[in-house]
Amino acid sequence: ENISLSPSVLNLIAGKLAFNKIAFIGPHVIYERGVPVPAAATQGVKDATASVPAPAPVKAVAEISAVPKVTVQPKGPRPLSIAIKRLRIKDGTINFIDHSVGAEGIRITVEGLNFKLDNMRTFFFADVTNFELEGRIPWRQGKEEGKIEGKGWLNFSKKDMQAFFKIADIDGVYL
Numbered sequence: 001e002n003i004s005l006s007p008s009v010l011n012l013i014a015g016k017l018a019f020n021k022i023a024f025i026g027p028h029v030i031y032e033r034g035v036p037v038p039a040a041a042t043q044g045v046k047d048a049t050a051s052v053p054a055p056a057p058v059k060a061v062a063e064i065s066a067v068p069k070v071t072v073q074p075k076g077p078r079p080l081s082i083a084i085k086r087l088r089i090k091d092g093t094i095n096f097i098d099h100s101v102g103a104e105g106i107r108i109t110v111e112g113l114n115f116k117l118d119n120m121r122t123f124f125f126a127d128v129t130n131f132e133l134e135g136r137i138p139w140r141q142g143k144e145e146g147k148i149e150g151k152g153w154l155n156f157s158k159k160d161m162q163a164f165f166k167i168a169d170i171d172g173v174y175l
Helices: 009-013
Strands: 002-007 017-025 028-033 082-098 106-121 129-137 146-155 160-168
Touching (some): 129 160
Parallel strands (some): 028 082
Antiparallel strands (some): 082 106, 129 146
């Protein structure tokens, strides 16, 4: 429904993608795992390896020991420097669909999702990132809804985390 971005100008000048605050109000996310490919999509497609000729044998070349070996490190893309001082998600909805479980798969919806994240950085890793999470997991209309809660911190540089997650009042038989 609404996205609000507040960039950090000083960090942008320094070449880092940084935000003082990012806020999402009412986002809807659908995550599907193991999406089955319809049979109609594969009709008429031949096996590509069936008509490819075998590669010609490669002749070995003798190594000349007088030539010094030089090791070159490839220059890959630099990791993106991102900093988010505050990330807020309010009244979000996540639909998780797993097609790899059973014929019809399993569907889990989290509604009323509220998420807070403070001090996330991919550079200068001295900070600890704190987070809070809460939401409702509806199972059947007219019945009690499940709840999800989480709170904790993580330190990206030390690969350390401490968190508490609680999922209550869900239909375990469904899972």
